[in-house]
Amino acid sequence: MPEKDTLMGQRKKLISAAVIAALHSARDTGELDFDQVKDFLVERPREEAHGDFAVNAAMLMAKICGKPPREIARIISERLDLAGNGIAAVEIAGPGFLNFRMREGWLGEALTEILAAGADFGRCNVGDGERIQVEFVSANPTGELHMGNARGAAIGDSLASILDFAGFRVEREFYINDAGNQIEKFANTLNALYLMELGQEAQFPEDGYHGQDLPKLIQKLVGEVGDKYLRVEESLRKEYLAGYALKNKLADIRDALENFGVKYDVWFSERSLHDSGAVMDVLKELEERGWLLKIDDAIWLDCQRFGEEKPEVLVRGNGIPTYFAADIAYHKNKFARGFRTLIDIWGADHHGHVARMQGAMEALGYDRDRLEVILMQFVRLYQGGELLKMSKRTGTYVTLNELVEEVGKDAARFLFVMRSSDSLIDFDLDLAKSQSADNPVYYVQYAHARICSILAQAAQTDGAAVDTGLLNHPAEQQLILHLADFPDQVAYAATRREPHHIAAYLLDLAACFHNFYGQCHCLVEDQGLQRARLALVGAVAQVLKNGLNLLGVSAPRTM
RNA sequence: GCGCCCGUAGCUCAGCGGAUAGAGCAUCCGCCUCCUAAGCGGAGGGUCGCGCGUUCAAGUCGCGCCGGGCGCGCCA
Secondary structure (H helix, E strand, O other), X not given: OOOXXXXXXXXXXXXXXXXXXXXXXXXXXXXXXXXXXXXXXXXXXXXXXXXXXXXXXXXXXXXXXXXXXXXXXXXXXXXXXXXXXXXXXXXXXXXXXXXXXXXXXXXXXXXXXXXXXXXXXXXXXXXXXXXXXXXXXXXXXXXXXXXXXXXXXXXXXXXXXXHHHOOOEEEEEEXXXXXXXXXXXXXXXXXXXXXXXXXOOOOOOOOOOOOOHHHHHHHHHHHHHOOOOOOOXXXXXXXXXXXXXXXXXXXXXXXXXXXOOOOOOEEEEHHHHHHOOHHHHHHHXXXXXXXXXXXXXXXXXXXXXXXXXXXXEEEOOOOXXXXXXXXXXXXXXXXXXXXXXXXXXXXXXXXXXXXXXXXXXHHOOOOHHHEEEEEEOOEEEEEOOEEEOOEOOOOEOOEHHHHHHHOOHHHHHHHHHOOOOOXXXXXXXXXXXXXXXXXXXXXXXXXXXXXXXXXHHOOOOOOOOOOHHHOOOHHHHHHHHHHHOHHHHHHHHHHXXXXXXXXXXXXXXXXXXXXXXXXXXXXXXXXXXXXXXXXXXXXXXXXXHHHHHHHOOOOOOOO
């Protein structure tokens, strides 16, 4: 059961218990015959006419009991003990659903609970204190962050917030790829740029980095140190240049992410794994466990043992370990830090890496399922109706900073996080910029601003108690139902690791509010009714804010 | 060729094995003497890619096709 003690979860539990008791009672009298009750669902039906909660137990038990579903539903309903659990009525419907209607006033009680919980409403405990780490973006510090990184940042940060709200102990981590081939290429590029900037003969490397940010960085460096490194040995110069550039690029990345509302708990250096010997240690461990193969001077992981097509290189013939080797050491390190579950968010182009990474965890004796990888499909950029090919290497890409500047943090984050990570996003820059008022995020934010405006205009509260029983308009009841559902939505999104459900929920809640707004006035003569409605919209504002907060989107008081 | 993801309204996408498949945009028709019209109400628009299977029940699960994206390196 994803919901433990949530508002709706409590009610569902009561109904579930009542149904189970009825089934057992029927078996005791011999009316029904079965070994055990199948796991049935207590859910909120889409149709209002189908009551407050629907149960599919009768349909699931039909085969075991050898009776038609509606017959079983009748037996259950006759044996239900409705006393003391808030259930007002049950009816049999459709193919054998049991539709439950709660006692009048239960929504009022729910609203009271929501108001009491305030900023904490929506918290649940599916995580049960489990330590979980979300690693995301982890872009090479050789360039600027692009749209794909932005999507990863939005998804990762929101997921971490949702997990936290759902009772996990979460840490956000950025893995710095400050070692390996890329860094070598990076250093070569910087070296060439440095020499060129000082008017020296130099050839730009064929596989160098073309980002516009690098020449600027070199100019800045020359301004600081001049030609001091012209006369030192090339390898030392490269090391210095790479170190300088990495420090600067990393600071830029950190700033860009903070502008996007993302803050990490840990920045973890790949290089530190090499320096500390952790990479060598893990290779040794794999060897002791018998997972290594030696072919053509290279050392391979025997991936076929966990069902992969071919072995994978861990140490090249030249003695330099691959990225994969470092990544294994890295993930072992994560487990050693005490995380029960690791979540990595990668681009779809890395999917080939998933199975062997999980396999490597298995080789080290960990349960492979404790490493979860979320693959996100690409962001395709369009401008002027044309596809923009993004390439960090050739320097043609839209940066995260440009995105924040032109589209805005709120709109960009919402756009990324409202879609499932499985779906390929076609991002039309012109549309995002020019028609930003059409962005769904404003629909949600507008609902919040509208409520703040109402609350600001309301006369100060006289402190009298709110009579939630006055909220019996269908639009009011629908609103409360939506509000009450929030904790379950959080639990669901956390369990599935899918932040987009929260965005969908908020759009739904906003729609529900806007509909209510058209039908019911809050500032009315009747003071009792006004108090009740102000309490209701106050709860809506609170839930909108709580939800937007999970997505890293602001809840403006005015728009 | 093999692996992963996707295919749902004209477009972009939701959809926890359940009841009459939804939203936004676009099109059309209404709604500001009234708490923010960045809003609301209504209309049209669907062989849920195709086929077979599992199930009381399939957009949802399984298998096979078709179409698109991405991978398949002593790169990361």
